Amino acid sequence: MKKILLACLIAGTANAAEIPIEGTVQSQCLINTDKPGVYGSPNAYTLSTTPADGGVVPIVRYDVTLADAYTARITYPTDFSSSPSLSDSVTWTGSVTVDEVSSVDMADYQTDSTTYDQTREYVLSATGATWFAVSSTATYGGGSNKAFPGGTYRAVVVAECIAN
């Protein structure tokens, strides 16, 4: 009987398998949509992500694991990626701002940032997460405030993380 038990134990041991789990830690930059945006329509000729206009400002999060190794570039939209047919021009305004930071070392990100055209550029000089708010407003009619045609409107925020 003891021999049988011993045999079972040996067989059980032989069947046990070690399953390795490996991970590599290396510097990296992650881009994530924390909150998708929504256009509100405060009047017939305006679409806006401003909460007071019924919109939702999209939030983009950057996670970096190495300081001074990456530059973030974020561009607010200047056209619709899909929309009903538009016969008149659309005027775009927008902004990119630091919404939240995970470290006090990021406190100057907004003041230290540079901007050109619709793009704002941030040197990610600290490790951790940074949340950026990207607001945009589209006005139809080239100053004559024409009503947007009915339908679904989509626009694209471009978020880039470039290794320095």
Place this chain on the structure above:
Amino acid sequence: MHRKLALLLLLAFPAYGHQMVPSHPVLKQSHVSGILKTELELFNKRKDVEYYELGVFDADWNPIPFVSAYKVAHVRYLGHLKFDVYIRQDDKDRAEYVCSKSKLRGDSTGTLLASRICSKLQQ
């Protein structure tokens, strides 16, 4: 010990969204004379994206010819993809960045996010 530390760090900094590593890949001689290669890995934690467009660029963001198994790579949600990028030896000094850019689906809703991550090539 090192493995435990690595796992701990991975858990402490969970990966979300669009990720490409390494950030500073090194160009090496490939098995073909005059052709250099480097290896990268994409990780897709974006539910709204399944395809990433690859590109190689110089310092002024002009495209540089390259060869890879993918120009547009299919990476399922939570999927990893290892890929090689080959460039000519003649382009070694010009090639600065290898980039991956998310390709958005037409049926996505709301304001969309196109993410682009660029690794800087080490000479």
